[in-house]
Amino acid sequence: MTSRGTASRFLQSVLRNGVGRYVGQLKRVSIVFSKNGQSSLGIREFIEEGVVDYATKNPGTVVYVTPSPCRIPRIVAEYMNGNVREKTVTSKTSKEISEILTQMANQSGLDIIRIRKPFHTDNPSIQGQWHPFTHRPPSIGPIKPRTLED
Amino acid sequence: MKTYTYIMEKKLKIEGPPPPKPRSQKPNWDYHSEVQAFSSRLHENFSLELLKTAFVNPCYIESEHKRRQALSMNSEATALVLNANVELRSRGSDFSAGFLTDWCRASFPSLHSDGVAAVATHLSSPAVVCLVARNLGIEDLTMSGEFPVPDDVVYATYMAVIGALLESSGPERAGFFLRDFVVTQLIGKDLFDMWTVVNPMGLLLEELAQRNMAAPEPRLIRSAGASTVLPLYFVGLYSDQKLLAQGPGETIIAAEEEAARVALRELYGFTESRRPSDFSTMERWQHQPAQYVGSN
Numbered sequence: 090m091t092s093r094g095t096a097s098r099f100l101q102s103v104l105r106n107g108v109g110r111y112v113g114q115l116k117r118v119s120i121v122f123s124k125n126g127q128s129s130l131g132i133r134e135f136i137e138e139g140v141v142d143y144a145t146k147n148p149g150t151v152v153y154v155t156p157s158p159c160r161i162p163r164i165v166a167e168y169m170n171g172n173v174r175e176k177t178v179t180s181k182t183s184k185e186i187s188e189i190l191t192q193m194a195n196q197s198g199l200d201i202i203r204i205r206k207p208f209h210t211d212n213p214s215i216q217g218q219w220h221p222f223t224h225r226p227p228s229i230g231p232i233k234p235r236t237l238e239d
Numbered sequence: 240m241k242t243y244t245y246i247m248e249k250k251l252k253i254e255g256p257p258p259p260k261p262r263s264q265k266p267n268w269d270y271h272s273e274v275q276a277f278s279s280r281l282h283e284n285f286s287l288e289l290l291k292t293a294f295v296n297p298c299y300i301e302s303e304h305k306r307r308q309a310l311s312m313n314s315e316a317t318a319l320v321l322n323a324n325v326e327l328r329s330r331g332s333d334f335s336a337g338f339l340t341d342w343c344r345a346s347f348p349s350l351h352s353d354g355v356a357a358v359a360t361h362l363s364s365p366a367v368v369c370l371v372a373r374n375l376g377i378e379d380l381t382m383s384g385e386f387p388v389p390d391d392v393v394y395a396t397y398m399a400v401i402g403a404l405l406e407s408s409g410p411e412r413a414g415f416f417l418r419d420f421v422v423t424q425l426i427g428k429d430l431f432d433m434w435t436v437v438n439p440m441g442l443l444l445e446e447l448a449q450r451n452m453a454a455p456e457p458r459l460i461r462s463a464g465a466s467t468v469l470p471l472y473f474v475g476l477y478s479d480q481k482l483l484a485q486g487p488g489e490t491i492i493a494a495e496e497e498a499a500r501v502a503l504r505e506l507y508g509f510t511e512s513r514r515p516s517d518f519s520t521m522e523r524w525q526h527q528p529a530q531y532v533g534s535n
Contacts, residue, residue, distance in 0.1 A: 103374055104370075104371060104374045104375070104420065104423070104424075105423035105424065105426055108419075108423045108426065108518050109415075109418060109419025109420065109422075109423050109518050110281075110282055110419045110520070112280060112281060112282075112375075113280060116276070116280075116376050116379070117267070117273070117276070119267045148276065148279040148280075149276050149277075149279050149280025149281075150276060150280075151269065151272045151273055151276045153267040153269075155266070155267060169374055169375065169376050170374050171373070211426050211427035212427075212511050212512065212515075214511070214512065215512045216512070217512070222461050222473060225461075227460050227461060
């Protein structure tokens with residue numbers, strides 16, 4: 090669909106994150122995988138080697154590891170603003186999965202849709218926004234183009 | 240399988256979606272780890288017992304009692320040993336109101352006392368506090384009687400968390416917490432959105448009298464489209480033949496009021512173009528305390 094037909098949002102942050110202190114927006118991560126399936130091989134390797142390091146690097150995120158009989162392993166991330174993002178990781182290597190997890194940790198939980206403008210400001214003008222009356226000499230008569238005599 | 244999904248869809252259509260469940264009743268929930276993660280996520284050293292007490296609301300204790308009585312579990316072995324957060328809540332809300340008023344007065348030294356009170360009240364209002372609390376993940380951890388957690392319970396839990404932080408780390412850290420999460424909600428807000436002033440011209444006269452400046456004289460500076468549907472008038476306020484402020488409006492009276500508001504904003508130092516408040520990190524603040532009164 091066109092960008093007009095799909096959802097879009099403006100660039101924003103959750104609760105002005107970063108102005109005061111930076112708060113990692115990932116609340117909890119659930120890794121759902123199967124103990125025997127071949128599509129969860131990467132996940133199982135990651136859980137053997139990398140998950141403890143990931144959990145110690147992100148002390149503000151709770152990591153849940155859920156083995157269950159499933160064909161498609163998933164990573165479910167819950168963010169501070171309430172959004173839940175599920176990502177299927179079938180047949181991904183351990184390195185790719187750790188990259189995906191760090192990417193999820195660095196995201197804010199806002200929807201991943203088209204961002205209308207790549208910038209946002211709360212103080213758009215310091216010296217005052219221009220309007221047709223700025224720098225115009227005051228006159229009560231009708232507004233005419235300036236002549237050379239003025 | 241197809242009949243099953245068909246029946247389930249029909250059931251959904253008739254009965255509507257299932258009622259929402261609290262996060263603690265969904266799979267993958269470990270309360271102790273969640274509380275620890277909450278404390279480290281906010282870069283704060285909470286004492287975990289105080290924090291867990293802060294999340295327990297009286298309505299939860301009542302509903303748990305009723306549930307246990309209904310299940311006839313009245314023996315002492317299954318007694319409910321939980322303290323409610325009433326004390327922490329009152330301490331938190333007192334500290335928060337005091338801190339916000341002090342911060343406003345320090346950042347805007349020329350602001351009228353009514354304005355300071357209005358800004359501090361706005362920042363402690365349920366709307367702003369519930370927005371902050373829900374986006375900090377307090378709603379998942381609250382133990383309340385009903386779900387979805389009502390606004391006043393979220394407000395009470397948030398105040399209790401502030402109280403717990405005050406007890407665990409002291410007033411300075413609690414002050415930084417409030418500054419980083421509540422005061423940042425002031426960014427992009429206009430003074431008169433938070434403070435309803437009925438007579439800006441009268442207030443302006445008072446302020447100018449206090450500063451020993453002459454009373455303002457309004458003059459029509461610009462006008463455009465006087466006979467159209469959308470006229471525009473610019474009225475300037477002159478004190479002692481010097482321009483104080485000018486403001487636009489659709490009628491001359493509206494323009495004069497707007498000019499008075501613009502003048503008040505400039506006098507109180509709450510313009511859009513003011514220097515932003517100081518939100519630097521704690522270590523940097525400790526090295527340079529003289530720059531705390533951030534705005535000019």
